[in-house]
Amino acid sequence: MxxxxxxxxxxxxxxxxxxxxxxxxxxxxxxxxxxxxxxxxxxxxxxxxxxxxxxxxxxxxxxxxxxxxxxxxxxxxxxxxxxxxxxxxxxxxxxxxxxxxxxxxxxxxxxxxxxxxxxxxxxxxxxxxxxxxxxxxxxxxxxxxxxxxxxxxxxxxxxxxxxxxxxxxxPSFLPLKHKSSMKFRRTPNIYVMEPNMSVVKNALIPITIIEALHRESPDIFNKAYIVNGMRIHKHPYFLNNIASNFHSTNAKLTPDKVYFTPRAPFHDAFTHYDVLLSHHWRNELNYLSFEALYYNIPMVHNSVAMKSVGFFYPDFDARLGKEALRSALTEHKSNFKEHEQLNKQFLKTIxxxxxxxxxxxxxxxxxxxxx
The missing domain is CATH 3.40.50.2000 (Glycogen Phosphorylase B;)
Incomplete structure (x- = not known):
């Protein structure tokens, strides 16, 4: 050597x-x-x-x-x-x-x-x-x-x-000050922050998971934000074939519940301990996920390599994703210290x-x- x-x-x-x-x-x-x-x-x-x-x-x-x-x-x-x-x-x-x-x-x-x-x-x-x-x-x-x-x-x-x-x-590029100022919200928001530029990382499964949870428990979350979502929101196929079947993304049926927004840095979106809902296909180690762990944001994800942290659901399973999202919304605050320790342990490995x-x-x- x-x-x-x-x-x-x-x-x-x-x-x-x-x-x-x-x-x-x-x-x-x-x-x-x-x-x-x-x-x-x-x-x-x-x-x-x-x-x-x-x-x-x-x-x-x-x-x-x-x-x-x-x-x-x-x-x-x-x-x-x-x-x-x-x-x-x-x-x-x-x-x-x-x-x-x-x-x-x-x-x-x-x-x-x-x-x-x-x-x-x-x-x-x-x-x-x-x-x-x-x-x-x-x-x-x-x-x-x-x-x-x-x-x-x-x-x-x-x-x-x-x-x-x-x-x-x-965490070299992240503002440390932001970490100490974060607070819990009575009813958390949900953020989906996939780039939506490829089949590898996009918001379709997270949107489906939000819809599945909304049908059973519409009041369990405050609002959902599909960040980087303008391209999806304007797409005729999404509007005619997917959003038209979903209540949560239908502004006529459910106004002011799901928002599609432009790109935003992580620390601009997360000023509170809201939930990050993610999905990938063969791309399970993402910097976005690591930022969530660093800030102790409850993260719902399908990354086998990160199964020890956050709230896991397998593959493309929207129903198990729904239950993982429910757990993140209701259990994170009471188990905060445990999640914080697990997050630190994982980040040390990388x-x-x-x-x-x-x-x-x-x-x-x-x-x-x-x-």
Missing amino acids: TKKQLTFALSIRDDISDANLFSNGISQNIIFLCDLFELLGHKVILLVNTKRQQKKVSFRSKQNYKIFTVDELVEKNIQLDIAFEIGQILGIKQRNSLAKLGAKMVTVHCGNQLIMDMEILFYGDGKDTGRRHISDITNHVWIIPQHAHQLTYMEVLTEAEVNICPCIWE SIHNPTVQEKYKQLIDKALSS
């Missing part, structure tokens, strides 16, 4: 800033990786495509990160050990340049690439003609645990060794300060360097 100080470069989107960090989980993941690598004693550089006047960038997590283009690295002859393609695709010319600087190439997939590829193939507009998967000069691919199902797909696609890297998260997490990344780095 290598103990010397290494230099890593991680690609990140050009427009990264504090303002858009919350809207992009991959960018947060890159910063967590940078902080982890520095904890392991290594140097990190952020890679962008567009040259910047300022050669350092800082985020709420306090650090100043060096930021360069590949051409600038070549001009300065900055030698690298590993280049991580993660937040922005690196073209063949860039890969060749990085290889000449001594870098091994590791592609890190934080998204559910297999399902995304299916969606592009069958539902795309045909305009996505750029090359996403570049096997040329790719030594290793890392995927996160929730996407283990796509490991062999990525192996064949990239002709590289594919390994699972631990999920990592820190912390960059966790020795087990650090050891696994050391092993992955060694593998990448030895290829």
Whole structure:
């Protein structure tokens, strides 16, 4: 196992800033990786495509990160050990340049690439003609645990060794002050905050669960907010085939009960201990869920990997989801301390300060360097 100080470069989107960090989980993941690598004693550089006047960038997590283009690295002859393609695709010319600087190439997939590829193939507009998967000069691919199902797909696609890297998260970007000011509400609200951009994370099952509970106990919750929901609310198919069958989303039958709203940061939505109702398909470790645990928000979810926390229901089961939602609305306050302790225990397992997490990344780095 290598103990010397290494230099890593991680690609990140050009427009990264504090303002858009919350809207992009991959960018947060890159910063967590940078902080982890520095904890392991290594140097990190952020890679962008567009040259910047300022050669350092800082985020709420306090650090100043060096930021360069590949051409600038070549001009300065900055030698690298590993280049991580993660937040922005690196073209063949860039890969060749990085290889000449001594870098091994590791592609890190934080998204559910297999399902995304299916969606592009069958539902795309045909305009996505750029090359996403570049096997040329790719030594290793890392995927996160929730996407283990796509490991062999990525192996064949990239002709590289594919390994699972631990999920990592820190509350670095969250306002600590907000946590101490939260209060309970007599009758809680429900929030659904899925992105609604894909079949992987969308609000259809949560809306169905809300309807199922509303039919039996309409007064058990105050209001429900489908955040990021404007696209669904305007969709003719939803209006004609789903909402028309549901009382809770029908403004004529049940006014002022379910609201569809634009996107909002988590800490803007949750000023009280209201309920987060979520659903995923093959995407069970989400930063949104970790934020809920950090703030001790009662979370209703279908993530097997997080079964020890929150209120679990399996798969797409709207009826069991209804009962989990009922429990979250009625039991969280009385069991708050127990949930708080379980939440802390879970978050420790994904912390960059966790020795087990650090050891696994050391092993992955060694593998990448030895290829």
